[in-house]
Amino acid sequence: MNIFICPVCGEKLNDTGKSYVCGKNHSFDIARSGYVNLLLSKHAGKTVHGDNKLMVQARKNFLDKGYYSKLKDELCEAVRRYSRKGSMILDAGCGEGYYTAAVAEAVPGAGIYGIDISKTAVEYAAKRCKTASFATASVFHIPAEERSCDMLITLFAPYCGEEFRRVLRDGGIMIMAIPSENHLWELKQAIYDTPYKNEVKPYELDGFALIRKKRISYRIQLDSQEDIQSLFSMTPYYYKTGKAEQQRLAALENLETQVDFELLIYKKV
Numbered sequence: 001m002n003i004f005i006c007p008v009c010g011e012k013l014n015d016t017g018k019s020y021v022c023g024k025n026h027s028f029d030i031a032r033s034g035y036v037n038l039l040l041s042k043h044a045g046k047t048v049h050g051d052n053k054l055m056v057q058a059r060k061n062f063l064d065k066g067y068y069s070k071l072k073d074e075l076c077e078a079v080r081r082y083s084r085k086g087s088m089i090l091d092a093g094c095g096e097g098y099y100t101a102a103v104a105e106a107v108p109g110a111g112i113y114g115i116d117i118s119k120t121a122v123e124y125a126a127k128r129c130k131t132a133s134f135a136t137a138s139v140f141h142i143p144a145e146e147r148s149c150d151m152l153i154t155l156f157a158p159y160c161g162e163e164f165r166r167v168l169r170d171g172g173i174m175i176m177a178i179p180s181e182n183h184l185w186e187l188k189q190a191i192y193d194t195p196y197k198n199e200v201k202p203y204e205l206d207g208f209a210l211i212r213k214k215r216i217s218y219r220i221q222l223d224s225q226e227d228i229q230s231l232f233s234m235t236p237y238y239y240k241t242g243k244a245e246q247q248r249l250a251a252l253e254n255l256e257t258q259v260d261f262e263l264l265i266y267k268k269v
Contacts, residue, residue, distance in 0.1 A: 093157025
């Protein structure tokens, strides 16, 4: 089964092996790496679409070393707990596929899909995980059929409640990960003169009932400038700091910092 729909007319897309084609003959070629571009220009930003190659490569380098493996393990446990055999699972804002690949391995037999607005990220994801289907697309215009997903995963990605509710079946599960108040606190202290803690917004979301939440908090030790820069480059702070702050971080040879996440489980009501 394929959940993708044509971004032009909304009809179901059929996978021919080389392209996705709808009943009105709108066709979208499958790239050599395995993903399909379903992002229309009117749904994209005016500048760079999502994370650029620097941020994607930095995140891949950092995540592949296991610094966030506890979050990955908790996510996979939640997916196994709330999914069923043959579930259709959408990773909305999948990035370079670190978590998507882990989910695919955790629930063999499920239909795994990932979308991201960054073409670079989706290409990385498609190369990493051959058992999932990936598309370049916006979470604000998800090219998936109405009520086609049993589960939706959104990890540190933009939130679009209207679209998430549309693609989830009634009673479907949404798993969300957000940074908690102390996330990367020591990294912020190393960069800023007056760092601030993250604001954790209220958990209530229209159309969803919160059924479980878990805080995942621990410390990580970065013993190389490469890893410090990878962590820094994959965060929004990279583009919000001046040259002086960046030079301050570049002088560090090691860094111990807290990572602080909240894993939230919602049910569509």
